[in-house]
Amino acid sequence: MTLFLSYLINGISLGSIYAIIALGYTMVYGIARMLNFAHGDVIMVGAYICFCATQYLGLPAVVGVLVAMVACTALGVTIERLAYRPLRQAASLAVLITAIGMSYLLQNLALLIWGPNPKSFASVVSIGSISLFDGALLISGETIVTVLANIVIMVALTQFTGRTKMGKAMRAVSEDRGAAELMGINVNHTIALTFAIGSALAAIAGALLCSSYPTLQPTTGSMPGIKAFTAAVFGGIGSIPGAMIGGVLLGVIEILGRAYVSTELGDAFVFAVLIVVLLVKPTGLLGKKVSEKV
């Protein structure tokens, strides 16, 4: 029983990381209608910057995460401006291929800058672990911080999109870009803002991911990125609570699948979930049904 609980807690912890990444995907997809393939690699860049800031510059962990957030925000906005904005009117195939190219560009730049050898990432979390049931169940500090960060981010984002003027602008753009433009909303700024928020979250996710799974290499971000997209689709793309529920469920499914069925097939489970969801309920758990206009 305690074993099951510890798997469950591991799953929730991993799922919370997926959820934070998925927020970036879901917001960008909801507003710009594009699958930002490079999002996973922004996570990796964030983790590397955090690593450099704490390891080489000797900054405290919190400052390191902040530096990574700033750098990733700049990176996300730059990517949007240079690669995605010129293709705003283009076919989705072209945008997707550009995003894949961007993902490759980031991975290979990281490979050139930081080298192919994995770096061992020192945890940014300094809280000790809690032990329950006389030490039979151990909850690590990383898990606690990850889950808390996930909840705080989700509440903050829900408040931001629901209450503030910029948040409302974001929702308006995702609802109907043309109408939003007519209402005087600067669509380009709004999309850039979305990329900025998503990329800052990616930096946090990168630091947390590498705190729990401390090997950092240029391909670190790609698999969690794809899985987080799966989580976003699972929860309903465009929905912020959906990203959280989808992320946590996916993390639990992955860890339980690895533990009880087969270690080798953990990734296969996640993708099987994606396929089943897309076939049975393409709008996801919390997504709205959008009828196609001809």
Added chain:
Amino acid sequence: MKLKRSTVNNLIAYGIVIVAFVICQSMISAGAMSRSLRGQLVPICVYIVMAVSLNLTVGISGELSLGHAGFMSVGAFSGIVAATWMESAFAMENDVVRLLLAMVVGGVFAGIAGVIIGVPVLRLRGDYLAIVTLAFGEIIRNVLNCVYISVDAGRVYFAFNSPQLPGKLVINGPAGATGVSRISTFVIGFVLILFTLFVVLNLINSRSGRAIMACRDSRIAAESVGINITKYRMMAFVTSAVLAGMAGALYGLNYSTVTAAKFDFNTSILVLVFVVLGGIGNIWGSIIAATLLTVLPELLRGFSDYRMLVYAVVLILVMLVTNSPMMRAFFARVLPHKRGEEGKGGEAA
């Protein structure tokens, strides 16, 4: 006798491939080709077939598939098992027949995988379709990592997740296929290219091909003139999978060790780069891009660190140049002869 324009174009196409093959063969017999380049000949054939078949999905059928390497791996592993089985069951010594049959088996299995995957995938569109093909590619890779197949006295044994099998293990889980007899040859690779071109060019210029392109250009319009969308999308998808499987069998039998990890997402992307760089929908472009991009890194050794970086930049730039309205206007200004084409493109869109 007056031939159709498409027939003439196709004949020229085959002619160029044959000439290229003859040049390569005479260079080999004259000893003018370096060892490393000779080693690249079969992979070049494989990548040409992969690129042309992916172009059928991406360019002609208009669906971005990110799991093309998955079909390649299915073809590779089933081809290797078939080749080993034939050797053990019939003591078949003729490598050429064995290779050809292995390629057929690889194509059939990849085709079956294509049907199984195509049914759910083709219900989706756009980004979702792309991500699901990616998911299937990863699932295939994960599952192949758990498969153990052995051949003993002409019988094939299969197990999932356990290597306890009688006889000689052919597919050994994560360690992949080991001790494969290397029977692939450049000549067969060349035959496979001709076969691929024959299938793809004939499909494009047929009634079915026009139906496939109609589905790509306007789904609703195609549906309203009575084209069975699912059937034609499926046709393109499965043909592409079969060809990829045959290429996979050729690839698998070219090395003594093949692991499932070889056919990961990166391989799918590499083939996609060939297609995009050669021009989406342009079969010729795919062939040239696949050849050049496989040979170039061999020629420019020092460049290898930057190879994928340059690919990434090229991928982005090609997309920006061909799709951004600003860039198009710029080219229309700089290159006056393009202006007419721009106008035509605008009308079509």
